[in-house]
Structure formats: C-alpha cells, structure tokens
Amino acid sequence: MSALAGAGLDADLLVVGGGPVGLAAAIEASAAGLEVLVVEPRPAPVDKACGEGLMPGALAAVRRLGVDPAGADLTGITYVAPDGRTRAEHAFRTGPGRGVRRTELQARLAEQAASVGVATVPGRVRDLLQDGARARLVLEGEGPASLTARWVLGCDGLHSSVRRLAGLDAGSDGRRYGVRRHAALAPWTSQVEVHWGRSVEAYVTPVGPGEVGVAVEGPRGTGFESALAQLPALAPRLAGAAWTTPARGAGPLRQRVRARTAGRVLLAGDAAGYVDALTGEGLRVGLAAARAAVEALAAADRAPSPSAQAAAVAAYERDWRALSRDYRTVTTGLVAATRLPAVRRRLVPVAAAVPGLFGAAVEQLAR
Numbered sequence: 001m002s003a004l005a006g007a008g009l010d011a012d013l014l015v016v017g018g019g020p021v022g023l024a025a026a027i028e029a030s031a032a033g034l035e036v037l038v039v040e041p042r043p044a045p046v047d048k049a050c051g052e053g054l055m056p057g058a059l060a061a062v063r064r065l066g067v068d069p070a071g072a073d074l075t076g077i078t079y080v081a082p083d084g085r086t087r088a089e090h091a092f093r094t095g096p097g098r099g100v101r102r103t104e105l106q107a108r109l110a111e112q113a114a115s116v117g118v119a120t121v122p123g124r125v126r127d128l129l130q131d132g133a134r135a136r137l138v139l140e141g142e143g144p145a146s147l148t149a150r151w152v153l154g155c156d157g158l159h160s161s162v163r164r165l166a167g168l169d170a171g172s173d174g175r176r177y178g179v180r181r182h183a184a185l186a187p188w189t190s191q192v193e194v195h196w197g198r199s200v201e202a203y204v205t206p207v208g209p210g211e212v213g214v215a216v217e218g219p220r221g222t223g224f225e226s227a228l229a230q231l232p233a234l235a236p237r238l239a240g241a242a243w244t245t246p247a248r249g250a251g252p253l254r255q256r257v258r259a260r261t262a263g264r265v266l267l268a269g270d271a272a273g274y275v276d277a278l279t280g281e282g283l284r285v286g287l288a289a290a291r292a293a294v295e296a297l298a299a300a301d302r303a304p305s306p307s308a309q310a311a312a313v314a315a316y317e318r319d320w321r322a323l324s325r326d327y328r329t330v331t332t333g334l335v336a337a338t339r340l341p342a343v344r345r346r347l348v349p350v351a352a353a354v355p356g357l358f359g360a361a362v363e364q365l366a367r
C-alpha cells in the first residue's frame with residue numbers, strides 16, 4: 001500500500017515558493033477554483049537579485065492578476081559600449097514596461113494572493129513523496145511538519161528543491177553569476193541601459209524617482225568594483241552615489257531540467273529551467289508558465305480517466321516548451337556568441353549600425 005494512502009488533503013494544490021511566479025500561479029489557481037496553499041520560508045517582502053525590469057508583456061501579465069506595482073516607466077532598451085559614445089537605442093512600440101523593486105513586486109502579489117483567499121504557510125521543503133493520487137511535502141520551519149495535496153507546483157527558484165526531489169535536475173554549467181544593488185540617484189534615462197564590458201555586463205534599471213537598480217553579470221566572482229573597472233562609461237555615473245541596498249547575488253544562472261512534470265509535480269518559473277538574465281525575460285516567461293501550469297491542472301481535474309489526466313499534465317510540457325522557445329533559443333545564442341571576445345567587442349557597434357535588427361530583437365523581448 002502507498003505510504004500516502006488514506007492521508008487527508010490540506011489543499012488541492014501546494015505551490016512551493018512565494019516569489020512572483022509562485023504567487024501568480026496561486027492567484028491563477030484560486031481563480032480556477034482550486035484550493036491552494038503557498039509554502040515560503042522567508043517573511044514578506046521577499047527580495048532577490050534581479051535586474052527588476054518588467055518588460056511590457058510582463059507588466060501586462062501582472063496587471064491581469066489585479067496587481068499594479070509602483071516603479072518607474074521603462075520606455076526601451078539601450079546597449080552601451082565601454083567608450084560610452086557607441087550606443088544602440090530602441091523605444092518599445094507596445095508602450096512602457098516598468099522598473100519595480102523586487103520587494104514591491106512580491107509584496108503587491110502577496111497582498112493580492114491573500115485577498116483572493118490564498119494562505120501562505122511558513123516552511124522550507126525538505127522532502128517530497130507522491131503516489132498516483134496525491135503528493136506530500138515534508139517541511140522544515142515554524143509551520144506544519146508536512147502538507148498533502150493532489151498537486152504540487154514547484155516555483156522555488158534557480159536552485160529548486162522540488163526539482164531535485166522529483167528527479168528532474170539535469171545540472172548547471174556554472175559559468176555565469178549575477179549580483180545586484182541599488183543606488184540613490186535620479187535616473188538619467190527611462191530606458192534599461194545595458195553596458196557591455198570585456199567579460200561582464202551591467203544592467204541599469206530606473207526603479208523610482210530617486211533610485212536605480214544596478215545588476216552586474218559575469219563569470220564566478222564578478223563583483224561591482226571589478227565590473228565597473230571594465231565599464232568606464234558607467235563608473236562615473238555611480239561614483240559617490242549612496243548605495244541603498246547591500247550586494248545580493250544569484251547563480252550559477254544556467255539550470256538544465258529534464259522535464260517540467262513528474263507525476264503529480266509540475267515546475268514553473270526559474271525552477272523549470274533557466275538560461276540567463278541577459279535578455280531580461282525571466283519574469284515574462286515565468287508568469288506565462290504559471291498560467292499554463294494552472295490551466296493544465298484544471299484540465300487534469302476535469303479529465304474523465306487517469307490516462308486523460310496524464311495527457312492533460314503532459315500538455316503542460318509542450319506548452320512550456322512553446323512559450324519559452326524564443327527565450328531559450330535567443331538567450332542561449334547570445335550568451336554563446338558573446339563569449340567570443342571579437343563578437344563581444346562588435347556587438348554594440350553592429351546593433352547601432354543596424355537599428356532595424358536591434359529594434360526587432362528588443363520588440364521580441366517586449367512581448
């Protein structure tokens with residue numbers, strides 16, 4: 001007999017991780033009529049290393065959930081070469097995105113989740129058991145020791161425990177890392193500026209009238225001082241500015257995943273696989289995946305037979321591949337190409353010389 005046979009259900013769906021994707025999934029699931037609990041170990045508002053640029057499509061997805069976070073309008077993307085003069089600029093045709101502090105985004109989504117009846121349970125997932133009918137999370141922390149539901153959706157980020165416990169991890173190449181902090185500065189542009197250095201990039205995102213976020217990406221050990229030494233056009237802008245947050249890191253960024261589903265467990269957001277932050281699409285793809293996962297679970301619950309139910313869950317893998325295809329292809333290609341010093345040196349001059357191509361690429365990100 002299964003270890004879970006006869007166990008009572010605490011909810012229809014357990015969402016692991018109360019980051020933006022987990023909270024979005026919980027709001028979607030509640031709207032679909034599922035009883036849902038979010039499991040999150042950290043108190044709100046939860047922070048994370050992020051460039052904090054909501055592209056226009058991601059902003060629309062958040063608004064669709066009834067959330068309109070405070071921040072600064074983002075009108076496009078500018079690539080800047082180390083000399084500061086060579087620049088490629090493109091203004092979004094679809095209207096602005098928004099630079100939003102992570103704490104603001106998470107707090108507003110958490111409020112909205114609570115207002116539609118989603119409870120958040122404190123706890124960190126330590127183990128996962130499942131049979132054909134239900135899944136159980138074993139938790140560590142102040143909350144319950146375990147929770148049982150018909151479905152688990154792992155939205156627990158880059159280093160997802162759910163992914164590992166479900167046997168879906170396929171490793172990381174460990175090459176690129178990110179670190180982010182904020183400076184008390186009036187934004188000098190309404191665009192996200194991407195400064196390209198020899199081996200690092202810096203993303204400058206206005207997040208409010210007197211604050212900019214600066215995220216730096218590069219090889220292991222990349223820090224602010226070493227990055228700014230490669231970015232003479234950016235360093236003077238930040239010289240003497242008061243930092244308002246400590247450096248917060250993330251990585252390795254590349255996370256390979258065997259599949260998005262394993263029995264009663266599904267993955268969304270960074271937990272489902274991540275390429276790189278280079279194209280600023282993590283939230284757009286994660287929010288779309290949250291919606292697709294909940295649609296799959298709702299369809300599985302309506303399915304008339306176990307095989308129809310399995311087919312409904314399997315459809316999520318296809319949907320996830322389709323909705324993340326452009327991101328995976330473009331970002332993987334750009335990361336690989338810009339590993340070559342000659343390509344890296346010529347990227348901004350070429351983008352500036354062929355504005356139609358650069359604009360088309362930016363519009364892809366804006367969707």
Ligand SMILES: Cc1cc2nc3c(=O)[nH]c(=O)nc-3n(C[C@H](O)[C@H](O)[C@H](O)COP(=O)(O)OP(=O)(O)OC[C@H]3O[C@@H](n4cnc5c(N)ncnc54)[C@H](O)[C@@H]3O)c2cc1C
Binds near residue numbers: 054
């Ligand atoms: C440097 C950098 C810059 C970026 N810039 C951008 C950008 O400009 N625009 C953009 O769209 N994306 C950007 N991204 C990507 C974006 O940050 C992620 O795609 C996004 O945060 C994914 O959200 P998530 O909810 O899946 O995961 P997370 O935000 O990581 O949330 C995961 C949650 O799970 C919880 N958790 C972890 N382990 C457990 C456990 N065992 N049990 C229970 N809970 C657990 C965590 O506490 C956390 O709250 C950037 C990323 C980096 C690293």
